[in-house]
Amino acid sequence: MSSASTTTVRTLVAGVPDTALVRDDLPFLRRRSRLRATAPVVPAAASALDLAPPVTAPSPARSGRTPLPPLLAGLPGVGQGDRRLLTVEDPVVQLTRVQSGVGGLRGELHTTRADAQVVVAYELADRSQGVVRAAQPYGPDDRRPVVHLAGLRFTIDLRQVRTLRRFLVVVRPGDPAAGPVEGVLVVTTAGGSRLEVPLDPLDGARERADGPTGRTATVALTGHLVRGALVLRAEHARQVHPLRDLLAAYGYRGLSWRDADTVLAR
């Protein structure tokens, strides 16, 4: 768990495009120390007559039972049934382990654009990567998909969340010449918590002036499994239309492409 979490952070950092702003608003990206399970609190200066167990005593817990590592500190959560708007100023939410494991994490794009597309890229615990889109709606397979897509709705099967490392949700126009898609991506948990990610027309204005042109795809949401809990972040970022370049900018470089937009299915 600990090494996987650390690597997740490292991968994310490595995947940040050169043109991206420094993400000093992500507390969990700054926590790169090795993660450890919490040890029981034991008095440090136990005397010979002290009945407290010595520091070296084994835990009274049965073997194999170690406390779960604490979740990342300082990240806001979302209560059952609550609604939160994930804005540029307040883009991150950390689910509880229960919210991260019960039922499905469902997303739906609400837009008036008829040509809008939703694409979900994912990376599993075994480092394999994949893309779910209209032409390939189940990932990694249709027998038991971890991610599946139906039109503008996607679902992440949280029964399999332990096999997931991270995912990324892209919204883009069918016709890049028509410009970026406006709308709201609504993500809900089994307990009815509702996260709203506005696809803000101003997202494009935050690009660096010298960045690549033709950025019509919106990176709406990323999710990372960190210490057993999903950390979701509204990215509010525009990227180029071809999926190959867009996903490479976020560290999804383990894919084989038939062309700039089509992943070779496994």
Next chain:
Amino acid sequence: MRGANVALTKEVPGLRTLVVGAAWDAGGEHALDDNLVLAAVLCGPDGRARSADDFVFFQQLVSSDLSVAAVDAALGDDAEQVEIDLGQVPAAVERVVIVLYVSEGGPRRRTLGQLRRCVVRVLDGGTGAGIVTSEDLAPGFGGETAVVLGEVYRHAGGWKFKVVGQGYAAGVVGVAEQYGLPL
């Protein structure tokens, strides 16, 4: 039988660790088999969980007090098991509710009514000896997607187990509502 209870610590003096296991037959229906989850809810005297930490399942393998743990690899005929270290259960916990539910995050919806067989049993965790096995609960299931299989609860200074078999059409969300578990 549903409602039947067994005085565990009277039947097995010195009982320290319990294993509660569930065994089922999904009739080869992998979309059901893959998505069945055995879970435990630690409840206070008011019959409600104190926080989300009181839910033990595959994604939260152990309670914060380490008293209740989901077993990663179930032994014997059970598909899944929960282990309870009775001596470590905090005094504030009056009962541990054992739940079986169908996780509903996949594209294919299944219900407990499709199970051909479902039993819950309690073992002595120290010796592996069986203490009690329920009747087959499957014939009582219909469109429900969650069932409270049983409860381990304090009684007269010891512990008892009761077979419950109460189904929930609203699934684990309905169970969570019943036991005050925040989702």
